[in-house]
Amino acid sequence: MAKKKIGFIDAYIDEWHANNYPSMMAKTSLAEEFEVAFAWEEAPLPDKRPLDVWCKDMAVAPCASIEEVVEKSDCICVLAPSTPEHHEFLADAALRSGKPVFIDKPFCDTAAGAERLFALADRYNTPVTGFSALRFAKPFTDELKNWQNVRPELAIAHGSGVIKGFLNYGIHPLTMLTMFMGDGAKRVMQLNGSGSLRDVMLIEYSDGRKAQLIRTPKSGFELELYGESEVFLRTAGDFFANAIEEMLKFFKTGVSPVDRTEVIEAIRLFEKGITALETPGEWVTL
Numbered sequence: 383m384a385k386k387k388i389g390f391i392d393a394y395i396d397e398w399h400a401n402n403y404p405s406m407m408a409k410t411s412l413a414e415e416f417e418v419a420f421a422w423e424e425a426p427l428p429d430k431r432p433l434d435v436w437c438k439d440m441a442v443a444p445c446a447s448i449e450e451v452v453e454k455s456d457c458i459c460v461l462a463p464s465t466p467e468h469h470e471f472l473a474d475a476a477l478r479s480g481k482p483v484f485i486d487k488p489f490c491d492t493a494a495g496a497e498r499l500f501a502l503a504d505r506y507n508t509p510v511t512g513f514s515a516l517r518f519a520k521p522f523t524d525e526l527k528n529w530q531n532v533r534p535e536l537a538i539a540h541g542s543g544v545i546k547g548f549l550n551y552g553i554h555p556l557t558m559l560t561m562f563m564g565d566g567a568k569r570v571m572q573l574n575g576s577g578s579l580r581d582v583m584l585i586e587y588s589d590g591r592k593a594q595l596i597r598t599p600k601s602g603f604e605l606e607l608y609g610e611s612e613v614f615l616r617t618a619g620d621f622f623a624n625a626i627e628e629m630l631k632f633f634k635t636g637v638s639p640v641d642r643t644e645v646i647e648a649i650r651l652f653e654k655g656i657t658a659l660e661t662p663g664e665w666v667t668l
Contacts, residue, residue: 386633387419389455391448391472393462395423395437396430399486400461404440406622412630418442422451424468448475457482457633464550466491470499477502477510482633485512488553493650500642511638512645514557515625516541516603519617522558523624525607529562532610537563537593540604548572548581548597548655555595556651558605559585563593565647569665576659583655586665595655 388407392400404418422445426432437444445451452458458476462468466488476483477499489512490496503510516522539558543551566587573582583595603617628639650668658666 383415385415385417386456387454388416388633389420389422389445389451389458390418390442391422391451391458391460391462391476393424393465393468393472394427394430395421395433395461396426397461397464399463400436401440402622403459403626404442406626407630409623410627410630412627412634416457416630416633420445420451420454422446422448424462424472448472452476452479452481455481458484459629460485463487464546470495473499474502477508478506480506480508482509482636483511484629484632485510487512487514487557488652489513489645489649491649492653493646496646496649500646509632509636509638511629511632511640513625513628513640514554514648515622516554516617517557517561517621517640518624518628519558519603519621520624521615521617522561522605525613525615526561528611528613529607529609533564533591534562534607534609535591536606536608538606539593539595540601541595541597542599542601542603543597544579544599547578548576548583548659551597552581552583552595552655553648553652554603555597556648556655558603559593559595560644560648560651562605562607563587563591565643566591567593567647567651567668569667570651570654570658571665572655572658572662574659575662581659583658585651 460473539555541555568588571584581597585593605615607613
């Protein structure tokens, strides 16, 4: 059976996700059904490998345009994890194709942009999904079943990351929070401003529930849940492998493993969390 061809679309191709996803895919249960075959980048960074060199190193065929990737591929990964503001442009042709499309974290830089991406996919009957790898850390997915009928009164997510701070890494703990807290956040506050080594973000929900995000350079990804029970969860080293497995399952079935309302809520929090960095100590309404 011929393998299905995956196409990569990226702002610049020589980045961690594009460099590591192919080897991760090769270790999944669906490795014999998929291969990364095509790639295109918007523009290489000066200190990174350009598309032709990257493709040669990775045994992938370079494409001259986004449209060529979409035409030749069976399913598409829109990457650019550090520049989500490019996602609407990068994903446009793919979302018109009817082929399954994965959009890397953050799905978009604004909630309005995320809604436009979903609306475009719906118009062309294109299956689309996107998520942070932390969404599939096994301790979180195992615990989620215990909170199906009740939401935590308080949740505290710990995350790490240094480069660009909240802009690069805030989406991970926000995803962790959203999978348990659901939607309904009404306002957020950042206690530290942009450029801080550490982030402390407060979230208040319309029904009085509360959440907190704490990002420090060397913290692990951990989650505290308080309500009818009290739970402390620490990620294992499985979340990227699990996320890639879920991505390939989506490519095979066209069924997203994450509800879009959860995706949009995480982006709402991410967008307003960035805004709140400019006015630390003040509430920003969603």
